[in-house]
Every structure is written in structure tokens, then in C-alpha cells.
Amino acid sequence: MLGHDTLFSCLAYAAARDLKIHQLNAVTAYLNSNLHEEIFICPPEGVPVSPRSVWLLKKAIYGLKQAGLEWFCTLRDHIKLLGYSQSGHNPCLYIYNPNQFIVVYVDDLLVFTEKGEIGKMKSELTGRYEMRGLGEVHWVLVMEVTCD
DSSP, X not given: OOXXXXXXXXXXXXXXXTOEEEEEEXXXXXXXXXXXXXXXXXXXXXXXXXXXXXXXXXXXXXXXXXXXXXXXXXXXXXXXXXXXXXXXXXXXXXXXXXXXXXXXXXXXEEEEEOGGGHHHHHHHHHTTSOEEEEEEOSEETTEEOOOO
């Protein structure tokens, strides 16, 4: 879980180094996650199927208890493949180098980097999963962020 101390530290560090901060939102995040165990569900009412039949889920779905964890593991693996290291202090912080890192909060990503690298960094992250770029950060977790 992202702690406020990690977020505040990252924001202060970015301000001191004049880093750009952009926000990405994963579209239908949980539906991108493969399941690591077999889960069967009963079909919803109104779906014409034979009586007593069940469905085997292949992807996590919203409302499934494991959905958040499966998404976290899927996203973590993708970010690590891009060369980032997961912080030992907070598992929601991924560091590439001192001027390039990512903070994850559920299905939102805050990307911190130098001005000239922001486009490249965002395209690497959005290459595998559909993500909506929310642009430069102005609001995060009910806090207004102002850069000047």
C-alpha cells in the first residue's frame, strides 16, 4: 500500500530536482490480470446455459477478492521487465535511476522524470496495457499539486 510518507518524499524530491510528474490511469485494470489459481463461478441469471453449469474464469474480474492483488502482480512484472527495481521500503515505488521512478496507487501511476524523458517513459508503460494519460499532475489522492 502506498504510504503518504513515500508519496510526500517523492513529491519533495521531484520539486528539488525539477522533475516532471505525470499521471496515468489503467483502463479496466483488473480485466488485464491473469489468474494464478482456478476459480469457477455460476453464470449470471438470464444467461441461457444448461442447469448446474459453471464457468472457469481466465481473467480477474471486478468484485473478485483477488482482483487487486492479481493486478498488482501483473503490473509489477511489467514494470520490472522495463528495468525498474521495486523499492524495499515501499512495494508501490519503482526506481529506474535517481531521476526516473514510478509510484503506483491501485490503477493509477505517477511517473517522475526529467522533461525530455516523459514521452518515452509513458510510451513504455502504455505499450502493453491500455492506459489513459491524465497529463501533468494537478490532483493526486485529494491533494492539489502545484509546480512552479
